[in-house]
Amino acid sequence: MAKMIIAGNWKMYMDIAGSVDLVAGIKNSLPANLSCEVVVCPPFTSLETVNVLIKDSAIKLGAQNMYFEDSGAFTAEISAPMLISVGAKYVILGHSERRAIFGETDELINKKIKKAIVSGLTPIFCIGETLQQREGNITFDVIRSQVVEGLKGISEADVARIVIAYEPVWAIGTGKTASPAQAQEVHAFIRKLLTELYSAATAAGITIQYGGSVKPENAAELLGQPDINGALVGGACLKADSFLKIIQAAK
Ligand code: PGA
16 A cells, blocks of 8 residues: 655745744644654755754655756756755655746656666655646646656666655645545546556555645545545645644544
8 A cells, every 4th residue: 555645845935944943843743653654845955954853753854856967067956865965865856836937847857756766765756737738638648648758767666666746737826726536536547557557566555645735624535535645735834733734634
């Protein structure tokens, strides 16, 4: 069975002081027997500080992006070994904001996923259709192509180490959540596609998170769907109490 993972994507929010407050608030009220893995993904500038604060807790550290080379003349980029040296275990790759605003292609994302895997980081590989694509009835074509291109050349043993986040672009930061049935339909499609590309056993073990306006009010129903194995949370992870409520909904 796939592991349930609740991850908070802090995006470009939180300076050091804000990061300290937020992570302390999460850590101090984290339930003792968690039924899911909890990951926080602060901006690069807060990774080190947050890593120190979560040391004796169950919270895991993630980054929001990385480059696919280990080092070199790539001004302003951050590599996998750098993320590992700061304590990161996860890295979000291919987020729709990276794709739409920063021009990241499936090919680039594929290189990053491969590098994360060989480096020992768990990629949280984001996919999702835009509103225009959904209305044009090409959601499944878009998802298929993002999965096939993103996972190109990745072996069955390696794919078992990735997390997929289905985030319909029209639901991100808009307050419009996919209904549990809409989300489940796409999650089941992704799982079937992974079965085709790899095997049923491998597909069943891959965590597929939902993301897009997840909040305390809708988390339990979304997380109760058979193919939804966690959430990638944006807005609602910036307050400890709402992030904790989502963690509690992951039963
Ligand atoms: P949101 O963001 O929860 O604010 O919609 C989710 C994401 O972008 O990962």
